[in-house]
Amino acid sequence: MVRQRRSQVISDGNKADKSTNSSSSNGSSTFNGKPGKKANLFSYWKHFIVGTVLSIAVCFGYMGYLETRVNTPLDDKKVVTKSGLDVPDLFWGTYRPGTYFGLKTREPHSMVTGLMWYFPRQLRLGGDGIRHWCEQSDNLEKFGWLQHDAHNFGIQEIIDGPFRLLTSFVKRPGGFRGGEWTSRISVDFSTADDRMVDEEVSLIWYTALDEETMGYLEPTNSATKITGIRGKTPTLGEFTLKFTNTTGLLVHESFLSTTVPGIDLLKETVFASLRLSQDKSQKSEKIVLGGQLTSFIGNEKINPNLVAIQLTGKVPFAVDVVFESASSSNKQETLVGKTYTKALAWHKNRFDQKFEDVFGLKAKGYSEKHIAFAQAALSNMVGGIGYFYGASKVQSTYSEEPVNYWRAPLYTAVPSRSFFPRGFLWDEGFHGLLISEWDVDVELDIISHWFDLMNAEGWIPREQILGVEALAKVPAEFVVQKNTNANPPTFFLTLDHILDRFEDSLTDDRLAVLDRLYPRLQAWYAWFNSTQKGATAGSYRWRGRDADSQLELNPKTLTSGLDDYPRASHPDASERHVDLYCWMAVAARVMARLADLLAIDGRRYRQTAEYLFDNELLDSLHWSEYANVYADYGLHTDAVKLTRPTPLPRSQNRNLEMRRSVLKTPEHRLVDSTFGYVGLFPFLLHLVRPDSPKLGRILQDLRNPELLWTPFGLRSLSKSSPLYMRRNTEHDPPYWRGQIWINVNFLALRALHHYARVEGPYRVKAQSVYGELRENVVGNVMRRYFETGFVWEQYNDRTGEGSGCKPFTGWSALVVLMMGERY
Missing domain, CATH: 2.70.98.110 (Glycosyl hydrolase family 63, N-terminal domain)
Known part of the structure; x- marks a missing residue:
C-alpha cells in the first residue's frame, strides 16, 4: 500500500507539470517551460521525502504492532462463559495447591x-x-x-x-x-x-x-x-x-x-x-x-x-x-x-x-x-486443581525486554503441590486424560481456561506463573516465557480421549464449549504449523535450543517437554524432530474429528492428517535403515564430553566450570545412536501401520532389557545410548536419560492396547508385552507408595525407587487409568 500511494502521488505531479508546460495562455513555451522543470524537480523531491518519512513511520508502526501482539489476546469469543458465583458448585474449593x-x-x-x-x-x-x-x-x-x-x-x-x-x-x-x-x-x-x-x-x-x-x-x-x-x-x-x-x-x-x-x-x-x-x-x-x-x-x-x-x-x-x-x-x-x-x-x-x-x-x-x-x-x-489469577511475564522476538501478559484467571491442575504448584501446558494435557474420566465437565472447564490465555499469534505460554503465591515458588530464570517456544500440544490427546469416551453422550452445553473452543484450536494449530515447521517439507523442529551453549553436553530442548533428552549435538535449522512430527499428525486428526462433530468443513485437517500419517513420508524423514529405529535428524556427533579448562598461569580461578569438548566434527545425519522415548513416538501416538514390519521391530526393542525394558517400566533412554545417565552439566544430573517416567509409560500401554486390538500380524505380541508392562509399572508405583507414602516424579530404572520431587500426582497419577484400563 505504501508503494502504490507513493507512485500515485508522483504520477499526479507529472500530469500537473505537463499541463503547465503545454499551456500558451501566458506567453511563449520557452518562458513557461524553464520554471516548470524546476517545479517538477522540487515536487519530486518533496513527494519523495514525504513518502520516505511515511514509509519509515509505517515501518516503525508495524514493528510496534508486532511487539504488542505477544501480549494482545486473540480476537475471538472467550471459551469460558461462566465462573465465580455463576458456577456455585465450584465456587469454593481447595484451590491453593x-x-x-x-x-x-x-x-x-x-x-x-x-x-x-x-x-x-x-x-x-x-x-x-x-x-x-x-x-x-x-x-x-x-x-x-x-x-x-x-x-x-x-x-x-x-x-x-x-x-x-x-x-x-x-x-x-x-x-x-x-x-x-x-x-x-x-x-x-x-x-x-x-x-x-x-x-x-x-x-x-x-x-x-x-x-x-x-x-x-x-x-x-x-x-x-x-x-x-x-x-x-x-x-x-x-x-x-x-x-x-x-x-x-x-x-x-x-x-x-x-x-x-x-x-x-x-x-x-x-x-x-x-x-x-x-x-x-x-x-x-x-x-x-x-x-x-x-x-x-x-x-x-x-x-x-x-x-x-x-x-x-x-x-x-x-x-x-x-x-x-x-x-x-x-x-x-x-x-x-x-x-x-x-x-x-x-x-x-x-x-x-x-x-x-x-x-x-x-x-x-x-x-x-x-x-x-x-x-x-x-x-x-483433582485435589491439586488450583485457581490462579495474574499475568505472565512474556517476551517477543520483536521486543528487547519482557512485558506483562494481560491479567487473567486459570483453573488448572498442577504437577506437584510441593515443587511445581502452577500450570504447565504439556503436563495439563496428560492430567486431562484422568480428570476427564472422572468429571468431563471439570476438564472442559480447565481446557477452556487454558485456551482463553491464547494471544493474537495463536500462542499459549507453556508455564503459567499467576499471582504472588505462584511467583514466590519459581526461580527468576524460569519466569519469562518466550513466544517462539512451544510445548507438546497434549490437549489434542485429551480431546481425542473425550471424543472416544463421551462423543455419544455430549450434551448441548458440552458441544457449545467445543464450538467456542474450535476457533482457538485452529489458531493454535496454525501457530504450530507456521512457527515450528522444519526446513524439509513435512518436517517439524522444536525452537528454543541454545546453539551457542558451551556448558551443556547436549543443549536442552525444554520446549519438547523432555528437557535434557539427547538430540542433535549442534542445534541448527536443519533439525527434524520426530516427536513433534507425531504430535502434529495427531493434532490434525483430532481437528478433523472435531470438525465432523461440529459440522464444520475439516477437509484441510483431514488431508494434513493423511499426509502426516503416511508411513512413507515418516520413514523418509526419520527411519534409520542402519539402526532400525525412528530418530531425529540434525548436525550431530557422539564424540562430546565435559572437561575442565586448564586455568591460565597465575590465574586466581583454579576451578573453572566444566565445558563441552567436541572430539569429532559433527555431520548432518540421523541421531540413530540414541534410542529411547523420542524414537518411540511413531508407535506411542499410533502412526505406525499395524502391518508394518517396523512395528514388529519396535515391539522387539521395547522388550529388550539391554535397551528400554526394566522390571519397573520403560526407561527413557536405552543403556546402549552414548549419553545414558550422563550429566548434562557438572551441576545438572540426568533427568530424561534413563529414568522411568509414568506419562510415557502410559502412552506405551495405550499404544500396546491399541495394537493388540486392531488387525495385524503383531496383535499377540502387543498383547503379551502389554500385560507384562502394565504389571511392572502399576506394581512398582504402588509398592513405592506403600513404602514411602508418595507417588514420585520418576523412578530409578535399576532399583525402581522413586526419585525427583514428591508428591508428584500430576501425570504419575495416570497409573489409575492403567489399573482401570481406561485408555
Missing part, C-alpha cells in the same frame, strides 16, 4: 483461608517448624488427599513426625453467595508407639484479603466460646468463621489481627507476631500470637487484612472451622460435630460408589488396599 490445606473461591481477588501448624517444642528462629506451604524441605513422612471429589468434599492425611493430622472439608449449598462449608482438623499420634503424655500441637487458622480485595476482617467473640472471625467482601457479603473444639482439650488460644503486605508473606507475618507469654495458672510460658497490631502509612491507620486464630491442644484433639454466610436465610443445622461427621460419611460413601462405577477396580479383583491407593492418586490430582 501450594499450601498444605487452604481454601479460596473462583474469583480474581478471593479471600484466602487456611491452616498453619507447629510443635511448640520444635519452633525455631526464622519460622522454621511452622508448616504452611508444601515444602520438600519439611521432610514430612506423608501428605496428600485420601479422597477428593473435585466438588464438595475431601479428606487429607498428613504425617509429620510422631503426629498425624487429618484435614477434611464439606461444602453445603445455600443462599446466593456461594454456599457454606466446614473444615475439620484432627490431630493424633501417627502410631501407638508415638503416644506421649501432655504433648501439644498448635494450629493456626488464618483468613486474609489480598491487596486488591475490598472489604474488612476482624476477630470476634460474639456468640462463640473461641475467638472467631467475621468480615465482608463484595462477592461473599457478610460472613463468619467460628471454631469449635469437638474432641480433646484445648489449653490455649490467641489471635492476630494485622496487615500483611502480600499473601505470599502470611507465614512470615504470623511468625513475626509470635511472642512468649506467662501462663500464671500453669506457671509456664506459652507462645502466643500478637493480638491487635495496628499498621500505619504515615499517620493514617490501615485496616487489617489478616486475622489468625491460634489453638493449642493436647494430642489427641480436633477442631471444626465453620464458614457461614449471612445470605443463607433458611438456616439448616450447623455443619459441626456429629452433623459434620454424618455429612462427611455420606460424601465418602458416594465417592466410593462413583469411583467403582468409573474405574471398576473392585470388579478387576484389586484389594481394598490397592483401591485406597488408586483413590488417593486420583484425589491428589
Whole structure:
C-alpha cells in the first residue's frame, strides 16, 4: 500500500507539470517551460521525502504492532462463559495447591483461608517448624488427599513426625453467595508407639484479603466460646468463621489481627507476631500470637487484612472451622460435630460408589488396599486443581525486554503441590486424560481456561506463573516465557480421549464449549504449523535450543517437554524432530474429528492428517535403515564430553566450570545412536501401520532389557545410548536419560492396547508385552507408595525407587487409568 500511494502521488505531479508546460495562455513555451522543470524537480523531491518519512513511520508502526501482539489476546469469543458465583458448585474449593490445606473461591481477588501448624517444642528462629506451604524441605513422612471429589468434599492425611493430622472439608449449598462449608482438623499420634503424655500441637487458622480485595476482617467473640472471625467482601457479603473444639482439650488460644503486605508473606507475618507469654495458672510460658497490631502509612491507620486464630491442644484433639454466610436465610443445622461427621460419611460413601462405577477396580479383583491407593492418586490430582489469577511475564522476538501478559484467571491442575504448584501446558494435557474420566465437565472447564490465555499469534505460554503465591515458588530464570517456544500440544490427546469416551453422550452445553473452543484450536494449530515447521517439507523442529551453549553436553530442548533428552549435538535449522512430527499428525486428526462433530468443513485437517500419517513420508524423514529405529535428524556427533579448562598461569580461578569438548566434527545425519522415548513416538501416538514390519521391530526393542525394558517400566533412554545417565552439566544430573517416567509409560500401554486390538500380524505380541508392562509399572508405583507414602516424579530404572520431587500426582497419577484400563 505504501508503494502504490507513493507512485500515485508522483504520477499526479507529472500530469500537473505537463499541463503547465503545454499551456500558451501566458506567453511563449520557452518562458513557461524553464520554471516548470524546476517545479517538477522540487515536487519530486518533496513527494519523495514525504513518502520516505511515511514509509519509515509505517515501518516503525508495524514493528510496534508486532511487539504488542505477544501480549494482545486473540480476537475471538472467550471459551469460558461462566465462573465465580455463576458456577456455585465450584465456587469454593481447595484451590491453593501450594499450601498444605487452604481454601479460596473462583474469583480474581478471593479471600484466602487456611491452616498453619507447629510443635511448640520444635519452633525455631526464622519460622522454621511452622508448616504452611508444601515444602520438600519439611521432610514430612506423608501428605496428600485420601479422597477428593473435585466438588464438595475431601479428606487429607498428613504425617509429620510422631503426629498425624487429618484435614477434611464439606461444602453445603445455600443462599446466593456461594454456599457454606466446614473444615475439620484432627490431630493424633501417627502410631501407638508415638503416644506421649501432655504433648501439644498448635494450629493456626488464618483468613486474609489480598491487596486488591475490598472489604474488612476482624476477630470476634460474639456468640462463640473461641475467638472467631467475621468480615465482608463484595462477592461473599457478610460472613463468619467460628471454631469449635469437638474432641480433646484445648489449653490455649490467641489471635492476630494485622496487615500483611502480600499473601505470599502470611507465614512470615504470623511468625513475626509470635511472642512468649506467662501462663500464671500453669506457671509456664506459652507462645502466643500478637493480638491487635495496628499498621500505619504515615499517620493514617490501615485496616487489617489478616486475622489468625491460634489453638493449642493436647494430642489427641480436633477442631471444626465453620464458614457461614449471612445470605443463607433458611438456616439448616450447623455443619459441626456429629452433623459434620454424618455429612462427611455420606460424601465418602458416594465417592466410593462413583469411583467403582468409573474405574471398576473392585470388579478387576484389586484389594481394598490397592483401591485406597488408586483413590488417593486420583484425589491428589483433582485435589491439586488450583485457581490462579495474574499475568505472565512474556517476551517477543520483536521486543528487547519482557512485558506483562494481560491479567487473567486459570483453573488448572498442577504437577506437584510441593515443587511445581502452577500450570504447565504439556503436563495439563496428560492430567486431562484422568480428570476427564472422572468429571468431563471439570476438564472442559480447565481446557477452556487454558485456551482463553491464547494471544493474537495463536500462542499459549507453556508455564503459567499467576499471582504472588505462584511467583514466590519459581526461580527468576524460569519466569519469562518466550513466544517462539512451544510445548507438546497434549490437549489434542485429551480431546481425542473425550471424543472416544463421551462423543455419544455430549450434551448441548458440552458441544457449545467445543464450538467456542474450535476457533482457538485452529489458531493454535496454525501457530504450530507456521512457527515450528522444519526446513524439509513435512518436517517439524522444536525452537528454543541454545546453539551457542558451551556448558551443556547436549543443549536442552525444554520446549519438547523432555528437557535434557539427547538430540542433535549442534542445534541448527536443519533439525527434524520426530516427536513433534507425531504430535502434529495427531493434532490434525483430532481437528478433523472435531470438525465432523461440529459440522464444520475439516477437509484441510483431514488431508494434513493423511499426509502426516503416511508411513512413507515418516520413514523418509526419520527411519534409520542402519539402526532400525525412528530418530531425529540434525548436525550431530557422539564424540562430546565435559572437561575442565586448564586455568591460565597465575590465574586466581583454579576451578573453572566444566565445558563441552567436541572430539569429532559433527555431520548432518540421523541421531540413530540414541534410542529411547523420542524414537518411540511413531508407535506411542499410533502412526505406525499395524502391518508394518517396523512395528514388529519396535515391539522387539521395547522388550529388550539391554535397551528400554526394566522390571519397573520403560526407561527413557536405552543403556546402549552414548549419553545414558550422563550429566548434562557438572551441576545438572540426568533427568530424561534413563529414568522411568509414568506419562510415557502410559502412552506405551495405550499404544500396546491399541495394537493388540486392531488387525495385524503383531496383535499377540502387543498383547503379551502389554500385560507384562502394565504389571511392572502399576506394581512398582504402588509398592513405592506403600513404602514411602508418595507417588514420585520418576523412578530409578535399576532399583525402581522413586526419585525427583514428591508428591508428584500430576501425570504419575495416570497409573489409575492403567489399573482401570481406561485408555
